[in-house]
Amino acid sequence: MQGIEPKIHQEVMRRMNDLEQLLKESPDQNQAFNEDVSAMNAELTYLYEDYLTTKKKLENCIKLYRSRHIEIRKQLTQNIRKLRRETVLQNK
Template sequence: MQGIEPKIHQEVIKRMNDLEQLLKQTPEPDRTHTDEIFMMNTELSALYDEYLSIKKRLETCIKLYRVRHVEIRKQLTQNIRKLRRETINHK
């Protein structure tokens, strides 16, 4: 999660800052960069949607990993207990 998510997060933040700067530079009545603002807003929305999608997939993977990890630990614990009982019984 730390490898993928920060890259997209940084890109979204960078684009948000770019859009914010463009809006600050352009006075309200004279929006000459309207097309540029619209394009940046569209791009920002797409980046944010991608960010949310990846975050959701990562969270799902983490949950599945956790479930599998717990299952394997239970199996290992049972096997260890069985082996201990067998070694104690053979002595």
């Protein structure tokens, strides 16, 4: 998540800053300006929704990975204990 999320976050922040800059630079509200703002707002909304969706998917993947990792570690620990017992019994 740390590798992907910052890239998406940076893109959302960059587009948000672009929209804010456009609003500051254009005090006269003409038709073209309103269309640009609407287009940028729609794009920003899409990027933000995509960011939230991706973040949620990544969080779910991390939870699944963690639970699977714990399950495998438990199985591995049991197998190691079994092998140790067998080794000890063979050495006697």
